[in-house]
Amino acid sequence: MIQVSKLSKYYGGKRALGPVSFEIDDGETVGFLGLNGAGKTTALRILACDLRPSAGAVNVGGIDALGDPHEVRKRIGFLPENPPLYPEMTVTAFLEFAADLRRVAKVDRKKLVNEAIDVTDLGEVAEDPIGNLSHGFRQRVGLAQAIVHKPALVILDEPTRGLDPKQIVEMRKLIHGLKDRHTVLISSHILAEVSQTCDRLLILGQGRILGAGTEAELAAHEGNVNLVSVTVRVPPSSGEPYRDGEADAKKTIASVLTRIDGITEVGEPQSRGDGWAVSLTSAKDLRAEISRAVVQAGLDLLKLDYARSELENTFLRLVDTGAPRAEA
Amino acid sequence: MRAATIIFRREMGTYLKSIVGRITGSLALLLMGVAFQVFGAKTQLSGEMLSQFFWGSSGVIIGVAIILSVRLVSEERQTGSILLLNTSPVREAEIILGKFFAALAFLAIILAVSVYIPLLIKSEGKITGSQIFVGYLGLFLLGSAVLAIGVFASTLAKQQIVAAVVGAAIVVLLLLLYQLSRKLDPPMKDILAELDLWWIHFQGGFMKGVFNLKDAVYYVAVTYFFLLLSVKTLEMKRWQ
Numbered sequence: 001m002i003q004v005s006k007l008s009k010y011y012g013g014k015r016a017l018g019p020v021s022f023e024i025d026d027g028e029t030v031g032f033l034g035l036n037g038a039g040k041t042t043a044l045r046i047l048a049c050d051l052r053p054s055a056g057a058v059n060v061g062g063i064d065a066l067g068d069p070h071e072v073r074k075r076i077g078f079l080p081e082n083p084p085l086y087p088e089m090t091v092t093a094f095l096e097f098a099a100d101l102r103r104v105a106k107v108d109r110k111k112l113v114n115e116a117i118d119v120t121d122l123g124e125v126a127e128d129p130i131g132n133l134s135h136g137f138r139q140r141v142g143l144a145q146a147i148v149h150k151p152a153l154v155i156l157d158e159p160t161r162g163l164d165p166k167q168i169v170e171m172r173k174l175i176h177g178l179k180d181r182h183t184v185l186i187s188s189h190i191l192a193e194v195s196q197t198c199d200r201l202l203i204l205g206q207g208r209i210l211g212a213g214t215e216a217e218l219a220a221h222e223g224n225v226n227l228v229s230v231t232v233r234v235p236p237s238s239g240e241p242y243r244d245g246e247a248d249a250k251k252t253i254a255s256v257l258t259r260i261d262g263i264t265e266v267g268e269p270q271s272r273g274d275g276w277a278v279s280l281t282s283a284k285d286l287r288a289e290i291s292r293a294v295v296q297a298g299l300d301l302l303k304l305d306y307a308r309s310e311l312e313n314t315f316l317r318l319v320d321t322g323a324p325r326a327e328a
Numbered sequence: 329m330r331a332a333t334i335i336f337r338r339e340m341g342t343y344l345k346s347i348v349g350r351i352t353g354s355l356a357l358l359l360m361g362v363a364f365q366v367f368g369a370k371t372q373l374s375g376e377m378l379s380q381f382f383w384g385s386s387g388v389i390i391g392v393a394i395i396l397s398v399r400l401v402s403e404e405r406q407t408g409s410i411l412l413l414n415t416s417p418v419r420e421a422e423i424i425l426g427k428f429f430a431a432l433a434f435l436a437i438i439l440a441v442s443v444y445i446p447l448l449i450k451s452e453g454k455i456t457g458s459q460i461f462v463g464y465l466g467l468f469l470l471g472s473a474v475l476a477i478g479v480f481a482s483t484l485a486k487q488q489i490v491a492a493v494v495g496a497a498i499v500v501l502l503l504l505l506y507q508l509s510r511k512l513d514p515p516m517k518d519i520l521a522e523l524d525l526w527w528i529h530f531q532g533g534f535m536k537g538v539f540n541l542k543d544a545v546y547y548v549a550v551t552y553f554f555l556l557l558s559v560k561t562l563e564m565k566r567w568q
Contacts, residue, residue, distance in 0.1 A: 048415045052567045069567060073417040084412035086338070088346055100334040101416040145412065 001026045001153060001183045002047065007056030008207075009042050017042040017207045019056060026152075029179050031194030032187040034204035035319060040187035041081065043204070044157050047185065048078040061152055074103060077151040077182075081158045083142025087131030091122055091141055094130055095148050102149035116148040120174055136167035143174060147182065154182040160193055172197055191315055203318050210318040218314045226282050230257070231303035232294050233275040246271070253278060256297040262286050275302045331418040335426025336433075339400070343434040352395050353438050359388040360442045374453020375537070378446055382463040382535045385442070386526065389435070389471045390499060396434060397478025398491040400427040401562065405486045420562040424555055428479050435471045439464055459537030466534020469547035473525065474499055476554035483561040499525065502550075525550070 001024050008018025017039040024030050032040045045051040046058060049069040058065040065072045086094055095113045104112055117126050120140040125133055130141055139159065146154055159175065160168045175197050178184050188194050194201055195215060203211040203218070211218050234249045250269045253276055257266045263286065267279035280290065287304055294301045343349035363384025368377040401423075404410035413423055446460045474495075481495030482488075502525035509520035521528055529543040 049567070050411060050414045070417050070419070073415055076415065078411070078415040080408065080411050082408045084407075084409040086342075086409055088342060089338075093341075097334065097338055098412065098416075101331060101412070101418055103330075103417055 001028070001061060002185075003057075003059040004047075005057045007043070007046065007053050007058060009039075009046060009051065010054045015207055017046070018053075020204075020207075020209045021056075022202060022209060022212060024183060024185070026183055027179075029175075029184040029186070029197060029199045031198035031201045032185065032204060033189070033191065033194050033201050033315060034187075035189055038189075038204040039207040040189075040204055041157055042207075044078075044155050044185060044187055045080075047153075048076055048155050049073050050078070075151055076153045076155060077102075077146030077149065079142045079146040079154075079156045079159060081161055083138055083145070085130050085138060085141060085145075088129060090127050090129055091117070091133075091144075092126045094141065095144055098145040099148045102151075104149050112148055112150065116144040119147065119177060120144040121170075136163055136170070139163060139167070139171065140174070143171075147178065150181070152183060154178055154184045156184065156186045158188055159186060160188070160190065168193075203315060205319045211314065215314075218318075226285055227306065228280045228282070228287060228290065229277060229303070229305055230280060230290055230294065230301070231272055231275045231277045233300040233302055235298070235300060249276060252297075253299070256293055256299060257290070260286060260289050260293050262289070275300070277303075329422060329425070331416075331422040332426040332429070335413075335418075335423060336430045339427050339430030340433060343396070343430065348399075349434065352392060353434070353441075356388055356392045356438045357442055359391075360385045360445065363388060364445045368449070374449050374455050375459070377453065378449050378455050378459060378463065378537070379535050381445060381449070382467065383531070385467055386470055386530055386535070389439075389467050390474050392438065393431070393435060393471045393474035394478050394492060394495050394499065396431045397428075397475045398482050398495050399488050400431065400479055401482040401558075402485050402488045402491040403482075406488065414566050420559045420566060424479060424483075424558045424562060428475060428555060428558075431475050431479070432472055435475065436468060439467055439471070456537075462534055462537045462539045465539070466530050466543070469534070469544060469551075470526070470530055473547045473550040473554070476551040476558070477502075480554040480558045480561065483558045483565070503527075522546070 003023050005021050006019040007021070009016045020039075020043070032043060034040050042051065046053050047060065047065070049065055049072050052066070060072045061075050063071050063075075086097075089097065092113060095116055096109060099109050099112055117123055120143050122137070122140055122144060125137055130138060133141065139162075143156070143159065146156070156175065160171050163171055172193070175184065175186065186194060186197060200214055201212065201218060202209055232253055234252050253269045254266055257263060257278060257280060262282050262284060263280055264283065265279075265281035269276040269278045271277075280286075291301055291304055343353075360381075364381045367380035367384040370380060371377050401410070404413065443460070443464070446455070446463070449455060450457070450460065477498050478491075478495040481491045481498065484494055485491040502523070505520045506524035506527035509517045509524070512520065529540075529546050532538075533540045533543040
């Protein structure tokens with residue numbers, strides 16, 4: 001569907017993107033993940049034929065985007081960070097306008113607009129002026145205009161930006177619904193978002209691709225580190241002495257945890273309510289060993305969980321390292 | 329050019345439904361009525377009265393054309409809605425023409441509604457329908473040229489106020505060319521005088537009910553020139 005080769009974009013002398021190369025297959029849902037300023041929006045705007053790259057080649061659906069951007073635009077739907085809307089128009093009138101711009105035949109227009117309204121669940125506000133809608137509804141109208149002409153490629157730049165948690169869940173459902181019908185590109189700096197919606201990830205940092213693949217592939221390739229958070233309580237009756245308040249409690253916890261095989265780092269215990277929270281780092285999953293050691297030492301185990309998801313670990317390590325990958 | 333028609337319809341809807349469009353139209357008609365009262369009442373001769381009405385109305389049309397046109401592209405850029413056009417299979421010329429003709433059509437509606445004023449003069453005086461027609465053709469062509477200048481200014485600036493200042497500056501410059509030409513020697517004197525936006529082509533012809541093809545060609549040429557500049561500017565900014 002998309003082949004990108006040595007793509008770069010400079011603003012004046014400042015590099016915003018690249019050079020990056022990657023390919024995206026038909027029907028894939030791919031997430032562009034990166035911190036703010038990583039080059040995600042620049043990459044998406046180039047793919048949407050809004051920005052001309054400084055160098056490199058982009059091919060969308062077999063068409064050279066630099067040679068014939070007009071033809072590529074017929075095949076894409078783009079939802080930018082701020083949806084391009086006309087507040088004075090009703091939702092239906094706006095979607096009809098968007099469909100007309102995308103060369104939808106007049107006989108199909110009504111049907112496609114109704115489909116887009118159904119898919120994005122806009123029926124209750126279909127005849128309302130866009131200016132009267134909440135942010136969540138406007139975002140849905142933005143999504144509806146991006147899919148109204150049934151494009152082969154849908155590009156969504158931060159689609160859940162500014163939405164409340166309920167609206168985020170609803171938007172994710174809508175995006176899931178697109179997967180069967182379109183190739184979808186999503187940019188986000190929210191890990192959970194791309195993790196839950198995308199088949200494959202491209203991690204961008206400082207305009208370069210730092211990693212690419214499925215979540216599992218990325219974790220495996222980067223040799224993931226497990227960061228576990230454990231919260232324990234030291235009862236006075238525990239086997240370890242508990243004589244001198246906080247200092248003794250911390251010593252007791254540290255001595256129990258550092259004895260566990262495979263733990264590479266034990267953080268400073270932090271007071272949490274009636275217990276102590278400690279961060280532990282290990283090369284593999286040691287949650288079972290940790291819980292056993294804590295209980296056998298006579299401590300109360302209050303909580304044990306990953307402090308960060310695997311994707312979070314991978315992402316942060318890639319961004320911190322900052323070394324670009326040649327191919328993606 | 330299908331997209332131009334689609335954009336034309338949307339822009340016309342905006343002019344007709346929005347408060348700004350209604351206020352601008354009402355204000356234009358009010359000021360044309362005032363122009364008739366203030367300038368037309370200076371004379372008892374109906375032909376002179378008609379000319380004075382066109383004299384005052386030309387100023388109103390210039391102002392209204394600037395107001396109508398400067399928002400056309402800059403507002404889209406300001407609100408971000410330009411991205412819908414930029415990422416749709418629409419040519420720059422279609423965007424510019426759709427927007428320009430919508431503004432021109434709205435201006436034509438304003439002019440059409442104001443026709444009752446010269447008809448009042450005609451009912452009481454000795455003026456012909458062709459004098460009225462030529463005067464209105466002049467206002468229409470002058471408005472068209474200023475709209476094109478406004479559209480061009482709108483493609484340059486993101487802020488509507490900046491676009492308005494740029495558009496007004498170009499119009500004022502073109503209005504001063506005749507005064508400037510009087511200080512020069514031929515052939516520059518003649519060239520600058522012919523490029524003037526109002527004195528030679530409107531005041532010297534249309535305003536008096538005299539139709540000269542060269543005046544009409546001048547306004548069409550100015551319109552074409554600034555629309556072409558607008559298209560080229562949009563091309564550069566769209567896909568840069």
